[in-house]
Amino acid sequence: MARFQAPRGTRDLLPAQMAAWQRLRALAEGLATRYGYQPIETPLFEDSAVFERAIGAATDVVEKELFRIAGAGETRDGDVRWALRPEATAGIVRAFVEHGMHTLPQPVRLTTFGPMFRYDRPQAGRYRQFWQWNVEAIGDQGPAIDAEVIELGLAFLRDAGVAQVEVQLNSIGDAACRPAYIERLTEYLRGVEDRLPPLERQRLQTNPLRVLDSKDPVLAPILADAPLIADHLCAECAAHYAGLRGHLEALSVPIRPAPQIVRGLDYYTRTAFEYFVPGREGQQQALGGGGRYDGLAELLGGRPTPGVGLAIGIDRVAAVIEEAVPTAASRPVAVVVGADAAATGDRLRLATDLRRAGIAAGADLATRKLARQLDGAARLGAHFAVVVGDELADGQVQLRDLEAGTQRLVNVVDLARELQRAQASHRHGQAEQRGARADSR
Numbered sequence: 001m002a003r004f005q006a007p008r009g010t011r012d013l014l015p016a017q018m019a020a021w022q023r024l025r026a027l028a029e030g031l032a033t034r035y036g037y038q039p040i041e042t043p044l045f046e047d048s049a050v051f052e053r054a055i056g057a058a059t060d061v062v063e064k065e066l067f068r069i070a071g072a073g074e075t076r077d078g079d080v081r082w083a084l085r086p087e088a089t090a091g092i093v094r095a096f097v098e099h100g101m102h103t104l105p106q107p108v109r110l111t112t113f114g115p116m117f118r119y120d121r122p123q124a125g126r127y128r129q130f131w132q133w134n135v136e137a138i139g140d141q142g143p144a145i146d147a148e149v150i151e152l153g154l155a156f157l158r159d160a161g162v163a164q165v166e167v168q169l170n171s172i173g174d175a176a177c178r179p180a181y182i183e184r185l186t187e188y189l190r191g192v193e194d195r196l197p198p199l200e201r202q203r204l205q206t207n208p209l210r211v212l213d214s215k216d217p218v219l220a221p222i223l224a225d226a227p228l229i230a231d232h233l234c235a236e237c238a239a240h241y242a243g244l245r246g247h248l249e250a251l252s253v254p255i256r257p258a259p260q261i262v263r264g265l266d267y268y269t270r271t272a273f274e275y276f277v278p279g280r281e282g283q284q285q286a287l288g289g290g291g292r293y294d295g296l297a298e299l300l301g302g303r304p305t306p307g308v309g310l311a312i313g314i315d316r317v318a319a320v321i322e323e324a325v326p327t328a329a330s331r332p333v334a335v336v337v338g339a340d341a342a343a344t345g346d347r348l349r350l351a352t353d354l355r356r357a358g359i360a361a362g363a364d365l366a367t368r369k370l371a372r373q374l375d376g377a378a379r380l381g382a383h384f385a386v387v388v389g390d391e392l393a394d395g396q397v398q399l400r401d402l403e404a405g406t407q408r409l410v411n412v413v414d415l416a417r418e419l420q421r422a423q424a425s426h427r428h429g430q431a432e433q434r435g436a437r438a439d440s441r
């Protein structure tokens with residue numbers, strides 16, 4: 001029989017990885033609530049024109065990485081109408097326009113957490129399905145709101161346990177100053193055209209700014225001498241950029257000016273930033289990034305509306321914090337086991353009662369020897385085993401503390417309360433131990 005595997009560039013997130021995932025998601029949702037960002041869900045696919053217009057037809061994400069999809073019988077002359085979302089911003093701004101959110105108090109702060117799809121060449125840190133946490137603040141020109149967003153991303157990474165994070169910051173100008181800069185850049189690139197790989201030569205014609213974002217290492221020495229947009233900002237963009245740096249300084253957010261950052265999506269104006277672990281600044285290493293997109297709502301048929309946002313790459317953050325071990329949250333407090341291997345019904349009933357009382361309880365429902373059941377409970381990381389035996393006839397069970405190796409008889413009616421009490425004192429004990437450790441440092 002044929003055996004199947006997850007598609008190339010995708011992976012199954014097994015329970016061990018999901019523990020980290022759930023923690024990161026809870027952290028993101030907690031921060032979003034605290035900062036006033038409201039949840040939104042948009043479809044996993046959109047009309048491909050949403051991405052073509054928002055992200056730009058001549059970008060890697062649209063040209064090479066869009067998963068174009070069609071329903072059965074839906075293609076006409078090879079025309080595929082839909083695409084899986086490669087990022088969340090375009091869909092969120094589409095929803096903002098569609099639902100007339102400009103009538104709400106501005107800015108509208110939105111957040112979403114979910115999978116994105118890019119038909120990228122798979123390699124470490126680059127997947128075809130990956131997860132992002134996204135925040136968008138739509139309807140404020142900044143620069144204070146830009147600082148809020150950048151600080152929020154940093155707060156997430158720090159709380160997630162990324163020991164060192166560097167914020168790289170740039171301004172990439174706007175419709176007033178970018179055209180003149182692009183002319184300067186084009187002039188420079190024409191001068192070195194014979195050294196450019198074919199794709200970049202083509203880019204030079206269609207979208208010269210994208211040459212700066214190329215993943216081809218051959219370009220590094222050529223780009224090192226290219227003119228920088230930060231040196232060609234108009235007065236308004238320069239003032240916005242200076243204002244943003246001032247706000248970040250006031251919030252004690254350290255930044256590194258990064259004049260080479262242009263970002264891979266065409267919708268950006270002015271602010272552009274990325275988060276890195278210092279020393280790991282390669283193309284596949286950004287833990288997240290974002291920026292301002294003042295022209296995007298208009299591109300998607302709305303009225304002119306400024307916006308700024310960011311996305312954190314959850315796969316990359318999880319890899320950095322290496323949380324492949326199950327966390328306490330996924331461990332049962334108790335597993336119900338039994339001397340009579342066949343009496344699975346008793347074990348299921350007792351575990352169900354404990355679960356209804358709010359206790360994370362497992363039940364060994366296999367008909368195997370008690371010793372094997374106890375082994376299994378210990379492997380799950382349970383603190384207690386509830387051992388069901390002949391005493392059940394008198395309404396009692398043995399409560400075995402698997403960590404202390406002690407055991408005592410408990411009335412079934414008291415079991416939930418006993419477990420709660422034991423759990424609470426266990427946690428208290430752990431906290432005291434932690435406290436003692438901290439004192440001794």
Ligand code: HAM
Pocket residue numbers: 086087088089118120125126127128129130131132134135136264285286287288289290291292308309310311312313314315316
């Ligand atoms: P982005 O820089 O394309 O921005 O993606 C943000 C983050 O998603 C990256 O820094 C990276 O951590 C993660 N990421 C991107 N592609 C992959 C991949 N193939 N595999 C694994 N992780 C990946 C955006 O998507 C913008 N929408 C961010 C934004 C929001 N700008 C304004 N608002």
